[in-house]
Amino acid sequence: xxxxxxxxxxxxxxxxxxxxxxxxxxxxxxxxxxxxxxxxxxxxxxxxxxxxxxxxxxxxxxxxxxxxxxxxxxxxxxxxxxxxxxxxxxxxxxxxxxxxxxxxxxxxxxxxxxxxxxxxxxxxxxxxxxxxxxxxxxxxxxxxxxxxxxxxxxxxxxxxxxxxxxxxxxxxxxxxxxxxxxxxxxxxxxxxxxxxxxxxxxxxxxxxxxxxxxxxxxxxxxxxxxxxxxxxxxxxxxxxxxxxxxxxxxxxxxxxxxxxxxxxxxxxxxxxxxxxxxxxxxxxxxxxxxxxxxxxxxxxxxxxxxxxxxxxxxxxxxxxxxxxxxxxxxxxxxxxxxxxxxxxxxxxxxxxxxxxxxxxxxxxxxxxxxxxxxxxxxxxxxxxxxxxxxxxxxxxxxxxxxxxxxxxxxxxxxxxxxxxxxxxxxxxxxxxxxxxxxxxxxxxxxxxxxxxxxxx
Numbered sequence: 001x002x003x004x005x006x007x008x009x010x011x012x013x014x015x016x017x018x019x020x021x022x023x024x025x026x027x028x029x030x031x032x033x034x035x036x037x038x039x040x041x042x043x044x045x046x047x048x049x050x051x052x053x054x055x056x057x058x059x060x061x062x063x064x065x066x067x068x069x070x071x072x073x074x075x076x077x078x079x080x081x082x083x084x085x086x087x088x089x090x091x092x093x094x095x096x097x098x099x100x101x102x103x104x105x106x107x108x109x110x111x112x113x114x115x116x117x118x119x120x121x122x123x124x125x126x127x128x129x130x131x132x133x134x135x136x137x138x139x140x141x142x143x144x145x146x147x148x149x150x151x152x153x154x155x156x157x158x159x160x161x162x163x164x165x166x167x168x169x170x171x172x173x174x175x176x177x178x179x180x181x182x183x184x185x186x187x188x189x190x191x192x193x194x195x196x197x198x199x200x201x202x203x204x205x206x207x208x209x210x211x212x213x214x215x216x217x218x219x220x221x222x223x224x225x226x227x228x229x230x231x232x233x234x235x236x237x238x239x240x241x242x243x244x245x246x247x248x249x250x251x252x253x254x255x256x257x258x259x260x261x262x263x264x265x266x267x268x269x270x271x272x273x274x275x276x277x278x279x280x281x282x283x284x285x286x287x288x289x290x291x292x293x294x295x296x297x298x299x300x301x302x303x304x305x306x307x308x309x310x311x312x313x314x315x316x317x318x319x320x321x322x323x324x325x326x327x328x329x330x331x332x333x334x335x336x337x338x339x340x341x342x343x344x345x346x347x348x349x350x351x352x353x354x355x356x357x358x359x360x361x362x363x364x365x366x367x368x369x370x371x372x373x374x375x376x377x378x379x380x381x382x383x384x385x386x387x388x389x390x391x392x393x394x395x396x397x398x399x400x401x402x403x404x405x406x407x408x409x410x411x412x413x414x415x416x417x418x419x420x421x422x423x424x425x426x427x428x429x430x431x432x433x434x435x436x437x438x439x440x441x442x443x444x445x446x447x448x449x450x451x452x453x454x455x456x
Contacts, residue, residue: 045087056140075119093131098124143230157199162192163252171254179261187231210236330359345373381415404433
């Protein structure tokens with residue numbers, strides 16, 4: 001079980017020695033001390049279109065796309081999903097230029113699975129359309145080239161890459177490439193090929209340093225000509241990145257120069273919620289590591305939350321948690337699923353919106369998140385209690401020193417007739433300004449310590 005404060009409410013699983021009914025509560029809660037899964041129920045599969053490094057997994061565009069010509073069964077996009085939980089899947093794109101792609105079915109194998117999205121609609125005009133593919137809480141981009149209505153030819157082309165030694169001949173890159181900056185449709189590479197038979201073509205490079213190139217279209221004439229491949233992904237390293245290209249038995253490579261990234265101004269947030277930000281940690285038991293990524297949003301109880309996906313190095317089960325910030329107050333909230341208390345205490349609502357952090361704190365500040373519940377017909381209060389024990393701490397975690405740190409002590413309590421008793425051992429949680437969680441300490445599970453992070 002992770003100590004990650006995103007799911008700090010699992011601390012209700014720890015011991016209580018104060019009241020007999022609390023001891024019963026504890027005994028049953030210990031059974032549920034496992035890695036938390038999303039409270040969203042159902043038989044849907046779970047997984048990601050992205051690798052653990054955040055790159056898009058391999059994809060392929062099939063068929064010829066011609067302006068004003070309706071798509072057929074030969075028009076599709078194959079994408080790769082890293083499945084963590086089997087079940088029904090739905091994968092789809094946005095609608096661009098009058099057409100879109102979607103597919104659904106069942107997946108019975110954990111790991112890498114290729115699924116097909118069929119094309120629907122009619123492309124309105126020629127050009128390159130950059131689609132966003134959605135599955136579960138992940139997304140990825142795929143470019144599709146639409147030919148003019150007068151172009152097009154049936155069948156698959158026969159062509160070879162034009163090269164000078166190992167280099168692709170007359171390779172011309174377009175766009176700016178910067179470490180940590182997501183690529184757009186302006187990032188392209190033009191290379192030359194020699195066509196011997198006209199027809200459709202499709203070229204995709206491997207992913208290098210977090211990004212790749214792909215393109216498709218139709219040759220309507222033979223001879224030497226240029227094709228354009230569009231980039232996707234986010235460069236995760238600077239310097240010269242070499243991309244191999246293979247077509248049939250011919251191959252060559254081209255080089256993209258990636259500029260070093262610049263660090264953005266430090267955010268004032270102690271709990272950043274920006275999309276694609278991620279943090280990696282050693283877990284409290286010391287036997288596993290986890291990576292948590294901000295990926296997508298969800299509306300729960302009429303409020304909008306950012307979705308945090310935690311994946312474990314040693315494999316599933318994975319965790320999904322939800323957080324939001326009230327910009328007017330600078331308060332941070334997380335969702336607690338009341339089913340964690342099933343058979344123990346009952347609530348009138350399925351989830352609790354717990355205030356777990358504030359952006360402006362002073363040493364000694366305290367606050368509570370209280371919720372009414374019932375135990376064997378008696379009214380009780382479940383309280384999540386927090387104390388800022390140090391509003392300007394400096395700590396060292398995995399050799400890195402962090403300043404401007406809030407040290408927060410958290411504990412879960414049960415109140416009967418106004419008297420509150422702890423039902424958990426206190427946790428010390430450390431949040432660094434502009435970074436987020438850097439350390440969590442729990443007497444039962446040890447320390448969870450940050451390793452790497454990227455806040456966008």
